[in-house]
Every structure is written in structure tokens, then in C-alpha cells.
Amino acid sequence: MSSSPGQSLSTASTQGPVSARVETPFQRFAAAFLEDRVAVAGLALLAFIILSSLIAPWITPQNPYDLTRVDLLDSRMPPGSQTMEGFTAWLGTDGVGRDLYSGILYGLRISLVVGVVSGLIAATLGMSIGLISAYVGGKLDTFIMRLVDLQLSLPSILVALILVAALGKGVDKIIIALIVVQWAYYARTVRGTALVERNKEYVDAARALGLSKSRIIFRHILPNCLAPVIVVLTVQTAHAISLEATLSFLGVGLPQTEPSLGVLIANGFQYMLSDRYWISFFPGVALLLTIVAINLVGDRIRDVLNPRLEK
Amino acid sequence: MGNVLEVSNLATYFETRAGTVKAVDGVSFAVGRGEVLGLVGESGSGKSVTGCAIMGLVDPPGRIVSGSIKLGGKELVGLDDQGMRAIRGKEISMIFQDPMMTLNPVLRIDTQMIEAIDAHEKTSKKAALARAQQALEKVGIPAAADRLKAYPHQFSGGMRQRVAIAIALLNNPSLIIADEPTTALDVTIQSQILAKMQELCADSGTALIWITHDLTVVAGLAHRVAVMYAGRLVETGFVDDVLDHPLHPYTRGLLRSLPSEGIPGQPLEQIPGMTPSLGRLPPGCAFAPRCRNATEICHRSSPEGTVFPNQRLARCHHPFDSVAQPVGLTER
Amino acid sequence: MSTESIISMQGISKRFTTPVDLAGRLANLLGANHQPQTVHAVSDVNLAVIPGEVVGLVGESGCGKSTLGRMVAGIYEPTEGKISYQGKDMRLMTQTEARQASLSVQMIFQDPMSSLNPRMRVIDIVSEAPVYHGIIESAERGDYVATILKKVGLDPVFMQRYPHQFSGGQRARIGIARALAVNPKFLVCDESVAALDVSIQAQVLNLFMLLRQELNLTYLFISHDLGVVRHLSDRVVIMYLGCVVETAPAAELFDAPNHPYSQALLENVPTLKLRHKRFSSIKGEIPSPMNPPTGCHFHPRCPKAGPRCSVEQPVLRPISTGRQSACHLNDGGVG
Numbered sequence: 001m002s003s004s005p006g007q008s009l010s011t012a013s014t015q016g017p018v019s020a021r022v023e024t025p026f027q028r029f030a031a032a033f034l035e036d037r038v039a040v041a042g043l044a045l046l047a048f049i050i051l052s053s054l055i056a057p058w059i060t061p062q063n064p065y066d067l068t069r070v071d072l073l074d075s076r077m078p079p080g081s082q083t084m085e086g087f088t089a090w091l092g093t094d095g096v097g098r099d100l101y102s103g104i105l106y107g108l109r110i111s112l113v114v115g116v117v118s119g120l121i122a123a124t125l126g127m128s129i130g131l132i133s134a135y136v137g138g139k140l141d142t143f144i145m146r147l148v149d150l151q152l153s154l155p156s157i158l159v160a161l162i163l164v165a166a167l168g169k170g171v172d173k174i175i176i177a178l179i180v181v182q183w184a185y186y187a188r189t190v191r192g193t194a195l196v197e198r199n200k201e202y203v204d205a206a207r208a209l210g211l212s213k214s215r216i217i218f219r220h221i222l223p224n225c226l227a228p229v230i231v232v233l234t235v236q237t238a239h240a241i242s243l244e245a246t247l248s249f250l251g252v253g254l255p256q257t258e259p260s261l262g263v264l265i266a267n268g269f270q271y272m273l274s275d276r277y278w279i280s281f282f283p284g285v286a287l288l289l290t291i292v293a294i295n296l297v298g299d300r301i302r303d304v305l306n307p308r309l310e311k
Numbered sequence: 312m313g314n315v316l317e318v319s320n321l322a323t324y325f326e327t328r329a330g331t332v333k334a335v336d337g338v339s340f341a342v343g344r345g346e347v348l349g350l351v352g353e354s355g356s357g358k359s360v361t362g363c364a365i366m367g368l369v370d371p372p373g374r375i376v377s378g379s380i381k382l383g384g385k386e387l388v389g390l391d392d393q394g395m396r397a398i399r400g401k402e403i404s405m406i407f408q409d410p411m412m413t414l415n416p417v418l419r420i421d422t423q424m425i426e427a428i429d430a431h432e433k434t435s436k437k438a439a440l441a442r443a444q445q446a447l448e449k450v451g452i453p454a455a456a457d458r459l460k461a462y463p464h465q466f467s468g469g470m471r472q473r474v475a476i477a478i479a480l481l482n483n484p485s486l487i488i489a490d491e492p493t494t495a496l497d498v499t500i501q502s503q504i505l506a507k508m509q510e511l512c513a514d515s516g517t518a519l520i521w522i523t524h525d526l527t528v529v530a531g532l533a534h535r536v537a538v539m540y541a542g543r544l545v546e547t548g549f550v551d552d553v554l555d556h557p558l559h560p561y562t563r564g565l566l567r568s569l570p571s572e573g574i575p576g577q578p579l580e581q582i583p584g585m586t587p588s589l590g591r592l593p594p595g596c597a598f599a600p601r602c603r604n605a606t607e608i609c610h611r612s613s614p615e616g617t618v619f620p621n622q623r624l625a626r627c628h629h630p631f632d633s634v635a636q637p638v639g640l641t642e643r
Numbered sequence: 644m645s646t647e648s649i650i651s652m653q654g655i656s657k658r659f660t661t662p663v664d665l666a667g668r669l670a671n672l673l674g675a676n677h678q679p680q681t682v683h684a685v686s687d688v689n690l691a692v693i694p695g696e697v698v699g700l701v702g703e704s705g706c707g708k709s710t711l712g713r714m715v716a717g718i719y720e721p722t723e724g725k726i727s728y729q730g731k732d733m734r735l736m737t738q739t740e741a742r743q744a745s746l747s748v749q750m751i752f753q754d755p756m757s758s759l760n761p762r763m764r765v766i767d768i769v770s771e772a773p774v775y776h777g778i779i780e781s782a783e784r785g786d787y788v789a790t791i792l793k794k795v796g797l798d799p800v801f802m803q804r805y806p807h808q809f810s811g812g813q814r815a816r817i818g819i820a821r822a823l824a825v826n827p828k829f830l831v832c833d834e835s836v837a838a839l840d841v842s843i844q845a846q847v848l849n850l851f852m853l854l855r856q857e858l859n860l861t862y863l864f865i866s867h868d869l870g871v872v873r874h875l876s877d878r879v880v881i882m883y884l885g886c887v888v889e890t891a892p893a894a895e896l897f898d899a900p901n902h903p904y905s906q907a908l909l910e911n912v913p914t915l916k917l918r919h920k921r922f923s924s925i926k927g928e929i930p931s932p933m934n935p936p937t938g939c940h941f942h943p944r945c946p947k948a949g950p951r952c953s954v955e956q957p958v959l960r961p962i963s964t965g966r967q968s969a970c971h972l973n974d975g976g977v978g
Binding site for chain 3: 353354467468469470497498499500501502505524525526527528530531534550551554564565566568569570571572573575576578579580581582583585586
């Protein structure tokens with residue numbers, strides 16, 4: 001009563017894969033991500049913030065960077081008052097007469113751009129360094145990792161301050177400073193993951209199949225290192241945004257003419273204990289909400305990706 | 312003298328986003344004093360979940376849905392946390408496949424063993440230490456007094472498993488549940504551990520449930536065997552009966568597909584197809600899609616257990632007849 | 644079947660050395676004595692495989708069988724010794740010859756979870772190497788992969804899926820398909836069925852036998868499972884702590900093992916027939932490959948060891964036609 005291998009093979013093949021339709025790794029991840037309601041709320045909040053800042057010119061009554069539209073007579077008016085230009089300043093105005101609602105949305109744009117751009121460039125740079133360090137190993141690896149240790153042992157705000165003092169003010173200078181501060185996190189994370197992946201059997205298989213080293217690094221190991229990078233990216237973006245706000249608050253960040261949230265908060269600080277709290281308060285709340293939303297999303301991504309419980 | 316453990320119609324389900332996974336669905340068996348029961352199954356059969364359910368270690372989203380687990384007559388299902396904790400490590404102990412599930416890598420062995428003793432009785436530290444050393448000597452660890460002060464990473468894999476066994480025996484449990492403890496060990500080391508377990512259980516009269524996928528280990532070690540498939544118990548009986556004259560087609564297929572039962576150079580007998588996913592079980596008998604003897608009723612309704620002489624049970628609509636036609640491995 | 648070997652290993656050794664790092668070297672200057680740690684994974688192995696045969700390579704942890712397999716497949720470079728493919732020393736080959744030789748020897752891995760790149764679709768996993776090496780054009784990928792998948796018993800419809808959507812046994816088949824895609828002549832199977840359920844194991848073993856007949860393949864089958872090895876192999880090689888201790892035709896080895904380690908191994912394997920076995924066992928732990936015992940590596944655990952065994956390492960000697968064993972008992976005794 002023995003079956004021939006041919007018969008059994010066809011029975012095996014008609015059963016097919018365990019799940020019916022093509023399910024990309026991303027779809028699986030998305031489904032798992034959406035299970036947590038708090039994270040979904042965070043994601044919704046983040047989407048709302050990003051969308052609002054993107055369409056800012058259409059939903060704000062005033063362009064706060066256009067100095068011709070800003071009237072000093074409007075300065076320090078409480079929330080809900082009418083301005084000279086004829087619109088209602090729902091969140092009040094600041095010391096120079098800028099509508100805070102407009103200022104916050106425009107400021108968010110700058111904060112987000114600075115955070116995301118510096119994060120992406122730092123990630124690319126750090127990832128490449130980490131990958132090469134892991135795959136080449138030896139003295140190069142030791143050297144790079146000591147550099148990373150050095151970078152990470154210095155407080156980021158201190159390094160940023162020094163760089164900005166040297167480079168001067170401006171959006172691009174801030175971004176450069178933030179990149180220098182952040183690349184090390186990515187390099188270390190990716191190196192760790194790459195070392196683990198390098199020992200996996202699919203890498204051995206690729207070598208046995210005669211694929212070149214660079215192909216193995218970039219087509220095999222790299223895609224499998226992206227997961228922790230995404231986690232670090234979300235958290236670091238929040239960190240970069242708050243770092244930029246801190247620098248601006250200290251006066252060495254972005255110029256007054258292109259205020260980010262940090263600048264707005266800085267401007268209003270002198271009024272905090274008087275009854276004109278709104279000048280710092282509302283930009284502060286906006287900054288807080290942005291960072292919290294990013295962190296909620298980042299936390300959930302990290303939980304979903306690591307460790308994966310395959311039941 | 313009653314049974315040490317009696318499990319009746321145990322059902323443990325997991326509520327996942329993909330639906331209800333019936334990991335264990337209607338499992339019944341009993342283990343007597345000094346007896347070794349081999350709980351056999353492949354991956355997805357529910358054998359590990361059964362072991363965890365007896366220990367009360369099933370965490371949400373899993374829960375024991377129905378059935379009873381009686382330890383020396385006392386009902387464990389529904390027992391509160393405190394009650395369960397008093398039993399774990401004292402009346403029932405568990406040994407896992409990876410000894411590092413038992414051992415804390417940052418604590419010394421003596422600390423961990425004293426902790427295990429302290430959890431259940433008040434003794435002086437000196438007495439506890441003496442008991443710990445005795446336990447290590449019993450499992451065959453040389454220079455036990457020195458080894459007490461060591462950390463888990465200073466032991467080899469086989470030694471770590473022995474320490475885990477020593478911890479399991481510390482409080483003289485009436486039942487030990489061993490979940491694949493030798494699967495990851497080398498053949499010669501496995502043999503040492505099996506010899507030790509045989510000796511220890513025979514000496515102390517402890518009942519042993521040995522969970523494994525390896526039928527050859529069960530053949531050598533166990534008195535009785537219980538075979539699981541897709542969360543259900545498909546056959547139980549004494550080892551000689553089940554291995555020589557299996558009643559259930561799955562048991563038979565499993566035995567005949569072992570390489571040691573094949574003729575070298577000839578294709579092995581194989582069970583076609585794959586184990587069904589526990590979240591999407593077919594209606595009727597779970598094994599029917601792969602069974603050569605399956606008929607219409609097999610696809611329609613799930614079989615009840617049929618009792619056979621000599622304490623045998625098989626869940627099949629068309630079990631092989633153990634008396635009239637022995638259809639064991641001797642037939643070719 | 645020609646008698647010229649397809650793969651021949653002579654004097655092969657592999658050592659992994661961890662050098663003393665910077666901190667250690669500084670400590671040495673101050674008087675500490677940190678030594679570089681060397682793992683003697685494989686020591687002086689000679690092995691020749693004839694086309695069409697299945698050689699079973701058996702041993703426990705630390706014996707070096709996986710390392711040996713990886714050297715044959717070209718994943719590791721030997722520290723010493725030479726590997727010849729079809730009679731030609733691989734180090735002396737031209738680049739084209741070497742590439743052809745390394746493609747002819749492929750490996751099937753153990754862990755169905757980690758042996759497939761989780762981010763690649765099945766069609767890409769199987770077709771990447773043949774396209775890269777120019778065996779097929781990129782446009783022919785679909786048909787080519789379909790043919791191979793059918794050969795290993797998988798429905799080609801599912802080639803767009805990702806590995807996580809398949810069961811363990813199916814993933815094992817995908818791994819086999821990947822190896823077959825470059826038209827190998829020699830397959831190294833490193834514990835390829837160890838992680839599979841018994842019922843799936845039988846299916847995959849039958850597949851290996853079928854492919855051997857259909858495609859005229861030669862196998863080096865590495866396993867710790869003696870039952871599997873006995874079923875599949877023509878010849879068996881037993882290793883202990885980096886050295887070959889015995890080789891023999893499969894039937895002869897299992898009937899009458901010569902080397903004390905082989906005897907212990909076979910005695911300790913549980914089988915279905917042995918009920919209520921009084922498990923007896925050989926004493927001691929497997930030594931660490933970083934610090935192998937002097938003389939015969941097995942002597943601390945050997946029930947028949949004598950004074951000569953701790954001093955002199957035994958040489959692999961022929962004991963009858965087709966059988967070799969490395970034990971002093973065959974060569975003048977242990978006194």
C-alpha cells in the first residue's frame with residue numbers, strides 16, 4: 001500500500017501555500033500595526049498634522065513670513081480677537097503681530113521638513129556605514145565603531161550647538177548639524193542587524209550560488225536591515241524636531257524671518273508668566289502633539305517588528 | 312491507588328485575529344504513579360499546549376475552554392492563581408526543550424535552586440543548599456559542591472538540562488512534564504539523560520509525561536503512549552500495543568514513514584499532504600483529507616473515541632482491528 | 644559509474660582563530676597572557692566521492708561535519724589542504740572553470756525559516772542565480788522557475804508568494820529548487836530534513852531519491868540522524884571532533900561498526916524495536932573543539948582506551964575492502 005512519490009508530490013502541490021493570496025511582508029506588517037487602537041490614533045493624528053502643514057497656505061488666513069501682511073498693531077492679542085487685516089486670530093497673535101494659528105502651521109512645515117530630511121539623510125549615511133562595517137569586519141569595523149561610540153558619548157545638544165555656531169544660521173546648516181548628530185544611531189543599529197543577518201543561511205546560500213559580495217550586501221542583507229532602521233527613523237525624527245526647537249529656542253537655530261515652532265516658543269517665553277501665555281503655549285502644544293504622535297507610531301512599529309511571534 | 316493525573320476532554324482555544332484556533336480539542340488520558348506516558352505528535356498537534364495547560368501556563372489569547380484536569384483527585388481547571396502557584400514546582404514540575412527557559416542566565420545555580428525550594432517551604436539556607444547539592448549529585452553532575460556556585464553559561468547543553476531536571480525534582484513532585492527535553496541534544500548525551508530520567512522516576516515513583524515527536528524515544532522510555540493530531544487525541548494504549556498494532560491510520564502512517572522502517576534504497580512510505588492549519592480544520596475527522604481509508608462519513612463527522620480491550624482507545628470511524636488482523640509493522 | 648571522483652578532499656583542515664583584540668594586546672604588554680583562541684573545526688580529512696553515490700556524513704556537535712560540507716560547497720575556504728573537482732585542483736583553475744565548478748556543487752540547508760530570504764518572492768529566489776550567471780535570460784524566468792518547481796513537487800502558480808506563506812516542508816522544497824536552478828551535479832545536504840516533521844521528512848527524502856535518479860546527482864548527506872543516513876547512503880563517514888574516525892559501506896557499518904565511537908553511537912540510538920530499554924551510555928561530555936584531547940580525540944570517553952591512546956593520534960587505515968577506521972585497536976593495540 002505504498003504510494004509512489006509522483007502521486008504524493010502532486011497531492012502536496014495542490015495544497016499550495018498555507019495562506020491563499022499573495023501577502024507581501026508589508027501587508028502583514030500593516031495588518032499587525034492596525035491592531036492597536038492607540039497606535040492607530042497616533043497615526044491618524046500624525047497624518048492630520050502633516051496634512052494640515054502641507055495645505056497650510058490654503059487654510060490659513062495669513063502668511064506669517066510675508067512681512068507686509070503682518071501688522072505690529074496686532075501684536076499680543078488674545079485668542080479669538082479680530083486683527084487689523086480683518087480675520088479672527090483663533091489662537092491669538094505673537095509679539096510681532098503674527099497670527100499664531102498660521103505661524104504654527106507654517107512652523108510645523110519647517111520643523112517636519114528639517115526633521116524628516118535630516119533623518120533620511122542620516123539614515124542613508126549611517127546605514128551604508130553600518131553595512132560596510134558589518135560585512136568587512138576587522139580593523140575597519142573596530143575603527144568605525146569607536147567613532148560611533150565617540151559620537152554617541154557626546155551630548156547631542158552640545159555637538160549641535162558647536163556645529164551651528166561654526167556654520168551659522170539657516171535651514172540647511174541646521175539640517176547638516178542634525179545629520180552629524182544622528183548618523184551614529186543608524187550605523188550602530190544597522191551594523192548589529194547586519195551581523196545577525198550575515199550569519200543566516202540565506203546569505204550562505206547566496207555565496208554558494210556565486211553571487212558577488214556587493215550584490216549580497218545590497219540586495220540580500222540590506223532589505224532585511226530596514227526594519228530596525230524604520231523604528232529608529234521615527235524616533236529620531238521626533239528627536240531631531242525637538243532638537244531643532246531647542247536650538248531655535250536658544251537663539252542659534254532658525255532665523256526670525258522663517259520661524260519654526262522653536263522660534264515661536266522662544267519668542268513667547270518672556271510672556272509665559274504674564275497673562276499672555278498663548279504666545280508660547282500653543283506652539284508648545286503643537287510641538288508636543290507632533291512628537292507624541294511620531295513616538296506612538298514609532299513604538300508600535302517597533303513592537304510589531306520585533307520580536308515577531310510566529311504562531 | 313488512584314491515578315496521579317486524570318485529564319478529561321480538555322479543550323484549549325486561542326482567539327486570534329484570524330479566528331479561533333483549537334489548539335487542543337477533546338484530549339483525555341491518565342497517568343499512574345511511577346508511570347511514563349509518551350505524548351506524541353508532530354508540530355501543530357497540540358502536545359506542547361496540553362503540557363502547558365496542565366501547568367496552568369496558557370496565557371491569553373489562549374484559555375482552557377472546557378474539560379477537567381485532576382491532580383490526585385484535585386481539580387486544577389479554574390483554580391485561582393495562588394492555588395496554581397502552590398502546585399507548580401511542588402506537585403508538578405516542568406522541563407523544557409531549552410534549559411535556558413528554566414535557568415536565569417544572570418543568577419548562580421545555587422541561588423536559583425534555593426529560590427525554588429523557598430517558594431514552597433520554609434527551611435534554613437544551609438538545609439536548602441544541602442538539598443540542592445544532593446539534587447545535583449543525583450542527576451550525575453560531578454563536583455556538585457563547586458558547580459553550585461557556577462552560572463548557567465559555564466555548563467554545556469547537556470549539563471544545563473541536567474540542572475533543569477534537578478530543579479524539577481527538588482520538591483519531590485508527583486508528576487513531571489517534560490516537553491521535548493532531549494530534542495536539541497546529541498545522541499550520546501540524549502542517551503545519558505534518558506537513562507538518568509528512567510532511574511530517577513523508578514526510584515522516586517514520580518509520574519512522567521514525556522512530550523516528543525520522536526517515536527523511538529517513546530519506544531524505549533514509555534509504558535503508555537498517546538498520539539495527537541491537529542489538537543485531538545487519536546490513539547492511546549500501552550507502548551507495545553500501539554507500536555506493534557496501531558489502530559489509527561495516522562499512527563500507522565507515522566510508524567511506517569520512519570526511515571528506520573524503510574528498505575534502504577526504496578522510497579519511504581509517506582503520508583500525503585500536510586497537517587491542516589488549526590484555524591481552518593476540515594469538518595469531520597481532521598486526518599480524513601490525508602487518509603487512504605477515508606469514506607464519506609469521515610469527511611462529515613468527527614469520530615468519537617472507540618474503546619478497545621487492554622485499555623486502548625482510537626478515534627477513528629474505521630480503525631484497524633487489533634484482534635482479528637494485526638496490521639503491524641511485521642506485515643509487508 | 645566512473646571510478647574517478649567528482650569531489651576529492653585531501654588533507655583538508657579548517658581552523659577558526661579569534662585573534663587577541665587591542666584591549667587584550669595591551670593587557671599582554673602589562674603581563675597578562677591572552678592567547679588567540681583557535682577552534683579546530685576540521686583536522687586533516689581525506690574524502691573522495693564517486694559520481695552517483697550518496698555519502699552519509701555523521702557525527703555529533705563539534706565534529707566538523709557542517710564545516711566540511713561548507714568547504715565542499717565553497718562557502719568556507721580550507722585553512723589547509725586541497726579540494727579537487729573532477730580531478731582538477733580548484734585553486735589551480737581558471738576563473739571560468741572555478742565558477743563552473745562552484746556552481747556544480749550546491750548546498751541544501753537545514754533551517755527552512757532562515758535559509759530563504761524573507762523579502763524575496765519565490766520566483767526571484769529561484770531565478771536570481773541563473774539570471775546572474777547568464778544561464779537563462781531574464782525574460783525566460785517564469786517558465787524556467789515553473790519547470791523546476793514542478794520537479795520538486797510545488798505548484799508553479801504560487802511563485803509570486805513570499806516564503807512566510809509556505810509551510811516548513813514547502814520551504815525545504817523551495818530551497819531544493821533554488822539549488823537545482825543552476826544545474827548542479829553534486830548536492831551537499833546539511834541536516835536538510837532535521838527541522839521537518841516526520842511525515843514531511845519522508846516526503847522530502849523520497850524527493851531526494853527521485854532527483855538522484857532523474858538528474859544523476861551525487862550527494863554528501865550530512866545528518867545526526869542515523870536512521871535517515873542508513874536509509875539513504877551508499878557509504879557512511881563518521882566524524883568526531885574534526886577527524887574522520889571510520890568510513891564503510893552503509894550496510895557493513897550498521898551491521899558491524901569497528902571504531903569504539905561508532906559502536907557507542909549505534910548502541911545509543913533509540914529504535915522502535917527496543918522497548919523499555921535500559922539506556923546505557925558512554926560517559927563524559929563531548930570535548931570542546933577549542934581544546935581537543937591529546938592523542939586520539941575520543942580516548943577520555945572510550946571504554947577500550949589504553950596508554951597509547953592519550954599519546955599517539957591514530958591514523959585512518961584500511962581494515963577491509965572499502966572500509967577504513969582510525970583506531971589503535973586495528974593497528975597493534977592500545978598498550
